[in-house]
Amino acid sequence: MIRGIRGATTVTSNDAEEIVDATEELLRHMIQANGIKASDVVSVLISVTDDLTAAFPAQALRRIEGWTYVPVMCTREIPVPGSLPGCIRIMMTAQTAKAQDEVIHIYLRNAVQLRPDLSLTKKTDL
Template sequence: MLRGIRGATTVERNEELEITQATEELLREMIKANDVKASDVAFVLISATDDLTAAFPAKALRNIEGWTYVPVMCMREIPVPHSLPRCIRVMMTVNTTKRQEEIRHIYLRESVQLRPDLSLTGKEKL
């Protein structure tokens, strides 16, 4: 079954290192919480708000061993007035036998406010 795993995080500054580190932290949490293997991933979509221009967040995926061939794409988040600033969102599409309610969506830092009903990290939900 094909399932989507959602995740989001925020950064304090529009700096390359901060963007890639925060994105890598988020991706690793999503992978760990859902026991994801790179070979089971169809693709990963990563969006960033308009105020993040210093780096492609998708670059972070290349820091994770074994994920070289996973298709990944960055895009702009819709610039809705009063939306959460400096936010990076991830949609990881995976083949899994898990039921929808077993998927652990990860929201870190200020992104917790996006989905308070799903905002516990993988460690707290497991």
């Protein structure tokens, strides 16, 4: 079955290293929590808020061994007034045997407020 796996995180500044590092952290949590292999991934879509322009967060995927050939694209979020600033969101589409309610979506840092109902609150949950 093909499933969407969501994740989001935030950064404190428009700094290239911070953006790529935070994206890598999020990707690694998503991969680990869901037991995803690169060969199971259809594509990864990464969006950022308008205030993040210092780097392409997709660079983070290339830091992960074995993920060289996974298609990845970056885009901008809709700039809704009052939305969470400094936010990086990921939609990973992958093949998995998990039922939709078994997929673990990851929300880190200030992004926990986006979906508190789906957020893991302890690192031991991962």
